[in-house]
Amino acid sequence: MKFTRKYKIKQVTSEKIGSSDKKSWPYAIALIPISFLIALPYISSPYVISVCFMLYVYTGYSVGWNIMSGLTGYVNFGYSLFIGIAAYTSVLLIIDLGVWWPIGWFLGGVSAAIVAIILGSFMLRLRGSYFAIGMLALLLGIKLLYSSKYLAPLTRGGSGFPFIEPLNLTTMYYALLFLTVLLVFISHKIITSNFGSKLIAIREDEEGAESIGINATSNKITAFALSAFFGGVISSGHIAFQNYIEPESAFNILLTIVPIVMVLLGGPGTIWGPVLGATILTFVEEFLWSYFITTYMMIYGIIMVLLVLLMPGGIIDWLKNRGTLPKTRAI
């Protein structure tokens, strides 16, 4: 039986979906901006580095959110729950216990993934708006818990505390650049894998997917945990940049909403959609904020409404439907 099982998996992953998915040209194209981004700290100001740092943060969050919600269609409005938990875990490990920061960041992601597995085992029985609202409620509840006196010996309560992790802006910049590229690469592997196909099948028709032997529950929990891990690792870097942690900012709902908007703009369930959405929105927001300081949120909102109306499936889907991009999942 074991042999048969291995054979089956090998068959499906090696023959899946057509040869177009195995093309590596998106990586080749990606190497050009990555080379530029590697050189950036040597040729630009700390302001530009900070903007790019936030770009990586939001790209990471978007890629992470997309792994669960973009692929399975379970819209997670409680994503900042994982972001906050990972941020606290990494800061407490690094500052209080003196753990080496890369290990602390990794364990931050692991803590978020563990919480996701526990929550997912019952939350993923809910569907549609029930799941979305349930996650939102959990986010608010856990934020309160972290502010409460019960966890105050660990979290220092609702007012939070300042800290300095032992790394400078350039190191953080490279760490986040590395993590973002790695997460996009892993996201590519997931989306074009047999596992990715199963997640998309669940999104398209969960009952139909189960009727062809796909264990929807276990696949959803795995995706949920991966999504939380991605967000958690990035969040550990994000909080190191802020040098201050308190529940209100660590569990900020904007850290859920902004990645959702970015993914919807770029293209949910795609590899490059979250990257594209995060890139466009980070720079558009920065531009608007610089030049229209009193009205930038209004302009930003109008642009978002227009984009969603004109391109409901996101930019990548729009380009695929126009025939500009091939209809392959490797984009």
Add this chain to the structure above:
Amino acid sequence: MQRPICEVTNVTKCFGQLRAVNDLSISIENGKITGLIGPNGAGKTTLFNVIAGVLKPDKGKVFSRGRDITNLKPYQIARMGIGRTWQLIRIFPKMTVMENLMIAANLKTGNTHKKAIELLELFGLIDQKTNYADELSIGHQKMLSVARTLMFDSELMLLDELAAGVDPSEEVVIMQQIHELCEQRGKTFFIIEHDMDIIMNHCDKVICMNFGQKIAEGSCEEVKNNEKVIEAYFGT
């Protein structure tokens, strides 16, 4: 003698006050095509849902080769070799035609890519293999759902109104495939169908349901001439 791939014993399924399936017992013969007929609302699709694990019965048991599968989940039942199609088209719309077939090959061994290409050629979908499934016409979507079922060639296939919306030439192709799978590979088919020509020309055995109960079972001729069946369809 092999135990039946599907046996339903005293199954009852209620929705509120409505008994959709009422103390029903049937046995599906291995390697045969069994038809399930009955007027609308007779409980045919509910019975399929109970067998496939989508609905849990209030009473009674479902067995496959002697193993109780009543409380198994749909994916576990599928992995045991019981596949199904749905009354309404349920393809994965934002997957390409090829992806729809390959995902259905999830549990299958052998050269799945070759098999998918063969099926696409057979059903005339080969030129559209890279299109999204929702870009196909309704007829082609139906063909794709049929091809997906054939790709996922379980031991028992529950086919719910397979021929609805399919033109006669495509219907012939589908039925040829079913006979081939049945006779050459020993697959078992349990089909719900309103088209009596399909039932009479292709089924080895027919079961008729009305108001959740089995009212007749036997060969096509026996069921066709059964008074209760005539009454169920035409009234007294």
